[in-house]
Each structure stands twice: as structure tokens, then as C-alpha cells.
Amino acid sequence: FIYMGNDLLESRPADDRGIAGLLYAPLPKSSLLGVLMPSLNYHLAKKYKRSTNVWLADNLHFREQSVLEQFKKLDIGKLPLVLARNDRKGGGRKCYQAMSKLDLGDFYRMLTHPDMGLFRTYILVDAITRFCHPEINRSVVQTGQYTLRMIDRMNDLARENNIGFSVVIVPQGFDVDDRMWSQWKILSDYRKIHKYALAASGLKQKLRERDIHVVDLYPAFRSKRGTYLNVDGHWSGFGNELAAKEIAEEITGLDID
Known part of the structure; x- marks a missing residue:
């Protein structure tokens, strides 16, 4: 194959x-x-990827686990601020205020208890940006x-x-x-x-x-x-x-x- x-x-x-x-x-x-x-x-x-770090499985897993541990130690009340900081388009305070209105309890539990303990952030950053900038949706x-x-x-x-x-x-x-x-x-x-x-x-x-x-x-x-x-x-x-x-x-x- x-x-x-x-x-x-x-x-x-x-x-x-x-x-x-x-x-x-x-x-x-x-x-x-x-x-x-x-x-x-x-x-x-x-040849076709700009970075080959993706092939360093151990390093990739280590970075993902590090981010996961940071989320686990985070007070849920600070979650809107942390999420808003990861808005790719820089929504700032407006993004934070919108996040603060959400009930993020279930979302927080998903992030801190991911399936098989595997954590990746490529979905998260995109989802945050789309939430903060609905005009792109x-x-x-x-x-x-x-x-x-x-x-x-x-x-x-x-x-x-x-x-x-x-x-x-x-x-x-x-x-x-x-x-x-x-x-x-x-x-x-x-x-x-x-x-x-x-x-x-x-x-x-x-x-x-x-x-x-x-x-x-x-x-x-x-x-x-x-x-x-x-x-x-x-x-x-x-x-x-x-x-x-x-x-x-x-x-x-x-x-x-």
C-alpha cells in the first residue's frame, strides 16, 4: 500500500x-x-512539509501533554481568558467578554479528560477564532x-x-x-x-x-x-x-x- x-x-x-x-x-x-x-x-x-517535527512522535506527545497539564491545573473561572488569548485574529477584550457568557463546564471537562489522554490543539485554536469572529463562519x-x-x-x-x-x-x-x-x-x-x-x-x-x-x-x-x-x-x-x-x-x- x-x-x-x-x-x-x-x-x-x-x-x-x-x-x-x-x-x-x-x-x-x-x-x-x-x-x-x-x-x-x-x-x-x-520534502513537502516545512517542518519535520511532526515525525518526532515523542517530542510532539510531550508538548501535547504539557498543554494538557496546564489546563488541568487551571481554575475553570480563568478558562475564558486563556481561550480568548488563543484567538488567532486578536479579538482581545471583546472575545474574552463573549467567552465569559458561556457555560464552559462540559467543554472544560472534555479538554481536561480527552479520549485516551491524547490532546491536540489544532481544533481548539480554530474553534476559538471562529467563535470570536462569527463573520468568518x-x-x-x-x-x-x-x-x-x-x-x-x-x-x-x-x-x-x-x-x-x-x-x-x-x-x-x-x-x-x-x-x-x-x-x-x-x-x-x-x-x-x-x-x-x-x-x-x-x-x-x-x-x-x-x-x-x-x-x-x-x-x-x-x-x-x-x-x-x-x-x-x-x-x-x-x-x-x-x-x-x-x-x-x-x-x-x-x-x-
Whole structure:
């Protein structure tokens, strides 16, 4: 397998999140190609990402745990001030005053007791900024044009080399996991803003018009609570098992020589 997610894009447009390409070939893991694939993906990521710190898993985890401990030691009464300070657009006192009117009890408990103890802040800062600046929350249906161009290139490359090609459409957690969506909704209703399901449906239609095999995980994940880690944002153990089952069933059913 060769996995290429959106993290490998040199410049990731905001409307191209949640899409992953998957190349596959009937090769044994012990083969030269099978051994080299993880290394290839690693070097591709190093080339196309400005920072390689993401690969230093221990350091990343240490920083995340440090932030988590700071939240645990924080008096809940000071939470609005701390959150307001993380507004990317600098809302200042106006942002703090708006935060102070919220009942942040459940939100605070989520932040201090994240699923599996995993804490990441990329959702938090964005949610804070959107809450403090509601004018940026206009509904948008992503076109995914950049993603389509990349998929076309990968598909052409696969066909030229007689390699099977599939596109896996991965749901956005807020769009399918009602638990995750409801816990973050107090700051930002991502489901209402981004309309991910509509964008995914449009992408699937365009891919099938191109005669590209699609594995759409939306039906399997829809309305399944707990498939995503509430703070971390990635799949939970349940989500991983569900995705693996769906993808395996799709691929094993293909006619591969």
C-alpha cells in the first residue's frame, strides 16, 4: 500500500481537507517495494512539509501533554481568558467578554479528560477564532478542485504502471460523530459551516465520472458515536476498526491479477 494523505500537500488549500488517495498493488510485504514504501512516504513528507517535527512522535506527545497539564491545573473561572488569548485574529477584550457568557463546564471537562489522554490543539485554536469572529463562519461547500487534479495525476501514474487505484473518502469527524460535534458546538458548529457531506458526495460523483474506484466511508461512519477522539480529532479504536473493515471488504472484492 502507498498512502498519501492531505498532510503531504505542499500547499494545502482550506477546501481540500479530509481526502486521502490510496494506491495498492498485490505485493508481499517482504518484497523490495513493500519494504521501501514506508521509507518513501517518510521522505516525501519531509520534502513537502516545512517542518519535520511532526515525525518526532515523542517530542510532539510531550508538548501535547504539557498543554494538557496546564489546563488541568487551571481554575475553570480563568478558562475564558486563556481561550480568548488563543484567538488567532486578536479579538482581545471583546472575545474574552463573549467567552465569559458561556457555560464552559462540559467543554472544560472534555479538554481536561480527552479520549485516551491524547490532546491536540489544532481544533481548539480554530474553534476559538471562529467563535470570536462569527463573520468568518459563512457556509462553504468545498469544490476540491486541487484534490481532483492531484487524484487525476495519481490515477494516470497508476494506470501507466498497471497498478490498481482507489480513492478513500474519509469523513470529517464533526460531520458523522454526533458526540464530537456536540462537544465542540459551543464554540463552533463545523457541520453547519463546512457542509463536508455535501462536498464528499460531489467529489464521489466526479470521481466515478472519471471511472475511478471510490471507497466512501461516510455511510459506515454516519451517526456512529465515538468513532473519533473528541480532542485529538483522529479515529478512535472503534473508528480504526470500522475503517479497516470497510476498506478491506472493498479491496478484497476487486478483481486484482
